[in-house]
Amino acid sequence: MLFLTRKEHFNAAHRLWNPGWSEQKNHAVFGKCANPNFHGHNFDLFVCVKGIPNPDTGCVMDLKVLKYIIREQVIDPLDHKNLNMDIPWLAHTIPSIEMVVLAIWNRLEDKLPPGVSLHKITLWETENNFVEYFGE
Amino acid sequence: MLFLTRKEHFNAAHRLWNPGWSEQKNHAVFGKCANPNFHGHNFDLFVCVKGIPNPDTGCVMDLKVLKYIIREQVIDPLDHKNLNMDIPWLAHTIPSIEMVVLAIWNRLEDKLPPGVSLHKITLWETENNFVEYFGE
Amino acid sequence: MLFLTRKEHFNAAHRLWNPGWSEQKNHAVFGKCANPNFHGHNFDLFVCVKGIPNPDTGCVMDLKVLKYIIREQVIDPLDHKNLNMDIPWLAHTIPSIEMVVLAIWNRLEDKLPPGVSLHKITLWETENNFVEYFGE
Amino acid sequence: MLFLTRKEHFNAAHRLWNPGWSEQKNHAVFGKCANPNFHGHNFDLFVCVKGIPNPDTGCVMDLKVLKYIIREQVIDPLDHKNLNMDIPWLAHTIPSIEMVVLAIWNRLEDKLPPGVSLHKITLWETENNFVEYFGE
Amino acid sequence: MLFLTRKEHFNAAHRLWNPGWSEQKNHAVFGKCANPNFHGHNFDLFVCVKGIPNPDTGCVMDLKVLKYIIREQVIDPLDHKNLNMDIPWLAHTIPSIEMVVLAIWNRLEDKLPPGVSLHKITLWETENNFVEYFGE
Amino acid sequence: MLFLTRKEHFNAAHRLWNPGWSEQKNHAVFGKCANPNFHGHNFDLFVCVKGIPNPDTGCVMDLKVLKYIIREQVIDPLDHKNLNMDIPWLAHTIPSIEMVVLAIWNRLEDKLPPGVSLHKITLWETENNFVEYFGE
Numbered sequence: 001m002l003f004l005t006r007k008e009h010f011n012a013a014h015r016l017w018n019p020g021w022s023e024q025k026n027h028a029v030f031g032k033c034a035n036p037n038f039h040g041h042n043f044d045l046f047v048c049v050k051g052i053p054n055p056d057t058g059c060v061m062d063l064k065v066l067k068y069i070i071r072e073q074v075i076d077p078l079d080h081k082n083l084n085m086d087i088p089w090l091a092h093t094i095p096s097i098e099m100v101v102l103a104i105w106n107r108l109e110d111k112l113p114p115g116v117s118l119h120k121i122t123l124w125e126t127e128n129n130f131v132e133y134f135g136e
Numbered sequence: 137m138l139f140l141t142r143k144e145h146f147n148a149a150h151r152l153w154n155p156g157w158s159e160q161k162n163h164a165v166f167g168k169c170a171n172p173n174f175h176g177h178n179f180d181l182f183v184c185v186k187g188i189p190n191p192d193t194g195c196v197m198d199l200k201v202l203k204y205i206i207r208e209q210v211i212d213p214l215d216h217k218n219l220n221m222d223i224p225w226l227a228h229t230i231p232s233i234e235m236v237v238l239a240i241w242n243r244l245e246d247k248l249p250p251g252v253s254l255h256k257i258t259l260w261e262t263e264n265n266f267v268e269y270f271g272e
Numbered sequence: 273m274l275f276l277t278r279k280e281h282f283n284a285a286h287r288l289w290n291p292g293w294s295e296q297k298n299h300a301v302f303g304k305c306a307n308p309n310f311h312g313h314n315f316d317l318f319v320c321v322k323g324i325p326n327p328d329t330g331c332v333m334d335l336k337v338l339k340y341i342i343r344e345q346v347i348d349p350l351d352h353k354n355l356n357m358d359i360p361w362l363a364h365t366i367p368s369i370e371m372v373v374l375a376i377w378n379r380l381e382d383k384l385p386p387g388v389s390l391h392k393i394t395l396w397e398t399e400n401n402f403v404e405y406f407g408e
Numbered sequence: 409m410l411f412l413t414r415k416e417h418f419n420a421a422h423r424l425w426n427p428g429w430s431e432q433k434n435h436a437v438f439g440k441c442a443n444p445n446f447h448g449h450n451f452d453l454f455v456c457v458k459g460i461p462n463p464d465t466g467c468v469m470d471l472k473v474l475k476y477i478i479r480e481q482v483i484d485p486l487d488h489k490n491l492n493m494d495i496p497w498l499a500h501t502i503p504s505i506e507m508v509v510l511a512i513w514n515r516l517e518d519k520l521p522p523g524v525s526l527h528k529i530t531l532w533e534t535e536n537n538f539v540e541y542f543g544e
Numbered sequence: 545m546l547f548l549t550r551k552e553h554f555n556a557a558h559r560l561w562n563p564g565w566s567e568q569k570n571h572a573v574f575g576k577c578a579n580p581n582f583h584g585h586n587f588d589l590f591v592c593v594k595g596i597p598n599p600d601t602g603c604v605m606d607l608k609v610l611k612y613i614i615r616e617q618v619i620d621p622l623d624h625k626n627l628n629m630d631i632p633w634l635a636h637t638i639p640s641i642e643m644v645v646l647a648i649w650n651r652l653e654d655k656l657p658p659g660v661s662l663h664k665i666t667l668w669e670t671e672n673n674f675v676e677y678f679g680e
Numbered sequence: 681m682l683f684l685t686r687k688e689h690f691n692a693a694h695r696l697w698n699p700g701w702s703e704q705k706n707h708a709v710f711g712k713c714a715n716p717n718f719h720g721h722n723f724d725l726f727v728c729v730k731g732i733p734n735p736d737t738g739c740v741m742d743l744k745v746l747k748y749i750i751r752e753q754v755i756d757p758l759d760h761k762n763l764n765m766d767i768p769w770l771a772h773t774i775p776s777i778e779m780v781v782l783a784i785w786n787r788l789e790d791k792l793p794p795g796v797s798l799h800k801i802t803l804w805e806t807e808n809n810f811v812e813y814f815g816e
Contacts, residue, residue: 002506003540011262013149013176013218018328029329031336037218040149040176042262048540053510056426057437058502063537064439082149082173094330098274102325126147126178129335132275132320138778139812154600165601167608184812189782192698193709194774199809200711230602234546238597265607268547268592283806285693285720285762290464301465303472309762312693312720314806354693354717366466370410374461398691398722401471404411404456419670421557421584421626445626448557448584450670490557490581534555534586562736573737575744638738642682646733673743676683676728 003119004060005048008070013040014083014095038082043097044130045074046122047108051115061116073107097123097131105133139255140196141184144206149176150219150231174218179233180260181210183244187252197252209243233259233267241269275391276332277320280342282351285312286367289356310354315369316402317346318394319380323387333388345379369395369403377405411527412468413456416478421448422491422503446490451505452538453482454530455516459523469524481515505531505539513541547663548604549592552614554623557584558639561628582626587641588674589618590666591652595659605660617651641667641675649677683799684740685728688750693720694763694775718762723777724810725754726802727788731795741796753787777803777811785813 015038016030026034033039047070051060077087083095089107093099101123109118124130151174152166162170169175183206187196213223219231225243229235237259245254260266287310288302298306305311319342323332349359355367361379365371373395381390396402423446424438434442441447455478459468485495491503497515501507509531517526532538559582560574570578577583591614595604621631627639633651637643645667653662668674695718696710706714713719727750731740757767763775769787773779781803789798804810 001542001544002509003542004506005538005540007536009262011175011177013174016330021328029334032216035216035218035222037221038149038174038176039147039216039218040174041147042178053504053506056429058424058504058507060506060539062437080168080171080175082171082175085173086171096325096330098276098325098332099330101274126145128279130277131332132277134273134275136273137814137816138781139814140778141810141812143808152602157600165606189776189778192701194696194776194779196778196811198709232597232602234548234597234604235602237546264551266549267604268549270545270547272545281806283719283721285718288466293464301470304760307760307762307766309765310693310718310720311691311760311762312718313691314722352712352715352719354715354719357717358715368461368466370412370461370468371466373410398689400415402413403468404413406409406411408409417670419583419585421582440624443624443626443630445629446557446582446584447555447624447626448582449555450586488576488579488583490579490583493581494579534553560738565736573742640733640738642684642733642740643738645682672687674685675740676685678681678683680681 001050002053002060003048003050004063004066005046006063006066006070007044007046008067008075009042009044010075010079011040011042012078012081012083013038015039016094016096017084018094038084041125043078043100044124045070045104046120046124047118048120048122049112049116050119051117054115061113065113069108069111073111074104097125097129098133101131101133105135109135137186138189138196139184139186140199140202141182142199142202142206143180143182144203144211145178145180146211146215147176147178148214148217148219149174151175152230152232153220154230174220177261179214179236180266181206181240182256182258182260183254184256184258185248185252186255190251197249201249205244205247209247210240233261233265237267237269241271245271273322274325274332275320275322276335276338277318278335278338278342279316279318280339280347281314281316282347283312283314284350284353284355285310286355287311288366288368290366310356313397315350315372316396317342317376318392318396319390320392320394321384321388322391323389326387333385337385341380341383345383346376369397369401373403373405377407381407409458410461410468411456411458412471412474413454414471414474414478415452415454416475416483417450417452418483418487419448419450420486420489420491421446423447424502424504425492426502446492449533451486451508452532453478453512454528454532455526456528456530457520457524458527459525462523469521473521477516477519481519482512505533505537509539509541513543517543545594546597546604547592547594548607548610549590550607550610550614551588551590552611552619553586553588554619555584555586556622556625556627557582558627559583560638560640562638582628585669587622587644588668589614589648590664590668591662592664592666593656593660594663595661598659605657609657613652613655617655618648641669641673645675645677649679653679681730682733682740683728683730684743684746685726686743686746686750687724687726688747688755689722689724690755690759691720691722692758692761692763693718695719696774696776697764698774718764721805723758723780724804725750725784726800726804727798728800728802729792729796730799731797734795741793745793749788749791753791754784777805777809781811781813785815789815
């Protein structure tokens with residue numbers, strides 16, 4: 001079993017905001033992350049899949065295909081967008097990196113070719129913090 | 137003459153938009169950078185100053201002071217903010233990295249201690265593009 | 273279950289030295305790492321915690337709190353210090369990155385809020401070597 | 409149990425090519441990676457070993473010894489070489505990073521000192537893709 | 545005057561070899577860089593242009609256009625190729641990074657839009673060495 | 681004229697301390713950088729030389745020779761050492777990165793081969809600050 005990881009990135013705006021809370025409580029809990037006009041990040045996304053290398057190619061899967069799937073399912077919808085306002089599959093979600101990672105897992109889990117399965121999604125928000133999810 | 141550089145960073149939202157143009161022209165010129173609900177970046181800022189090291193300290197200037205000046209003048213106002221909407225000294229400016237660099241130069245130029253002068257401002261928008269300004 | 277990681281760093285001096293050995297044996301085993309007047313590093317510390325995101329915030333825990341705990345327990349005591357001489361909780365310890373990681377684990381393990389547990393401590397000594405510890 | 413990782417790197421040429429296939433099929437499957445005159449990469453290799461720190465040294469193993477083993481077994485044979493043509497232990501192998509990782513595992517697995525075992529081999533081909541292998 | 549830099553990269557094989565020299569002399573001068581079956585690198589290319597920002601856009605030039613010019617003139621021809629054998633505009637050239645930088649300058653110098661001029665080409669061969677050229 | 685840069689690094693201990701000042705004044709001016717038992721850093725050194733490429737090699741100078749000169753003159757003397765106590769050519773110097781850069785320039789300036797001259801020395805102390813010197 002080998003683990004193959006592809007890095008992609010997107011630039012997006014977001015803010016942390018619970019619409020069920022008062023403005024005061026949002027600022028108390030989320031601090032400057034609750035700024036009403038949003039802020040943004042360069043998000044680095046690592047998608048890790050696992051499988052047995054195909055003996056004819058020596059590869060777990062075609063990296064061009066993996067790149068295409070990630071771009072179609074995740075990067076094209078999210079890049080240069082507002083995560084609070086523009087993304088139907090993040091509606092009714094507080095777009096913390098934890099919630100975005102869960103949503104990305106669900107977007108990718110059943111899109112991989114036979115014999116390959118999704119192992120881990122990692123999302124870096126800044127060079128100082130990131131989240132990982134293994135699907136359970 | 138030695139050149140001392142300090143790196144700081146801020147996370148902000150922005151979009152490229154010329155209010156004197158139609159929506160159609162803005163999208164034609166700026167592409168996805170004109171998304172109406174903004175996008176964002178992790179901006180890396182490098183401030184380079186020059187001077188003769190003080191013989192008593194061996195330093196061009198106190199790095200804690202340089203850090204404090206940059207944070208007070210630039211990072212605290214810009215971090216977790218929207219560059220189009222939240223910053224008085226960027227009002228009536230298209231917040232491209234070129235225009236932001238010029239504004240940062242003007243904020244810092246006369247704040248340095250005697251014997252030290254501002255040499256260069258560098259601003260990275262993503263790991264693939266950045267702008268430099270030498271004050272002229 | 274999601275895994276949230278925060279990066280912090282500190283700059284410190286140390287040397288590898290077993291006080292129960294002769295000077296000759298220390299130099300034979302540790303080479304230049306045993307230099308009597310110490311050397312030093314920029315240490316990068318990654319603290320990984322795990323938990324279920326709080327449905328009200330979308331977050332495993334408040335990143336500001338995690339940062340505060342790491343700084344109070346680890347960074348403030350170690351930054352700009354000598355790991356062989358200045359740190360009570362490293363006394364009688366050879367300050368290899370292995371031993372420092374174990375000590376950092378013990379400092380942090382019971383400081384996290386309810387519902388969150390420490391998963392991994394990673395410490396980079398140079399860009400070419402690092403140690404990981406999972407608590408067992 | 410602690411996990412100690414050492415990074416090394418090598419620069420090599422390769423191409424993805426299945427000699428049992430037609431030229432046409434190779435280009436269809438491997439795309440530009442099948443270019444007949446090869447291309448190349450700066451490969452970053454991370455070797456992770458695990459063990460209990462020796463109480464006399466505080467270390468899982470002597471990092472100089474680990475570095476020497478990796479250089480002798482992997483870096484010296486591969487650096488500035490052609491992975492398709494120059495390496496006896498990669499002959500009859502499609503030199504994808506998956507196959508190279510498996511071969512590196514086999515080169516290193518039984519070379520480590522007593523009490524230390526190989527945990528993971530990671531090989532980065534570009535800053536955007538890498539493979540990991542845990543030996544099973 | 546502002547300086548705008550765009551980073552691109554390509555992966556290529558090469559070797560250092562003077563066809564007017566004996567095999568013995570080539571190996572004596574170039575060492576392992578003369579390996580007959582080539583080796584390779586992940587080359588990072590930084591293209592720096594200078595100009596006055598357009599008051600209507602706030603930009604020195606359209607970054608999408610700069611990216612397109614670099615890809616058409618440099619990246620598409622060089623990526624996944626052999627610099628000694630595959631590139632007409634590097635024929636009869638020893639493909640050191642110095643010679644490649646000069647050739648890239650000549651490819652780009654007259655392709656930029658009016659009001660913008662090429663300032664510097666930087667080419668990284670590994671993370672430890674790079675070359676810069678200012679056109680004179 | 682081309683500019684060739686080589687990166688090397690060393691790990692060392694130091695502290696900022698003016699022996700002509702009281703302990704109190706040293707702590708007031710240098711803060712935690714004055715800790716009596718030293719602290720340390722992973723220093724990254726970039727040495728930039730300039731020259732015309734040799735038409736027989738395509739290179740400004742032999743990179744192996746440049747590496748050898750830097751290691752002999754700078755890295756071997758400084759690596760795993762205490763910059764305040766162990767280095768004869770830094771005695772009576774406050775080992776700020778400014779003063780170390782000046783001393784490195786003097787060590788290297790007249791060691792280069794004919795036709796090549798030293799252009800710039802850059803020294804990074806942490807990933808957030810560095811100093812550059814052009815020899816005048």
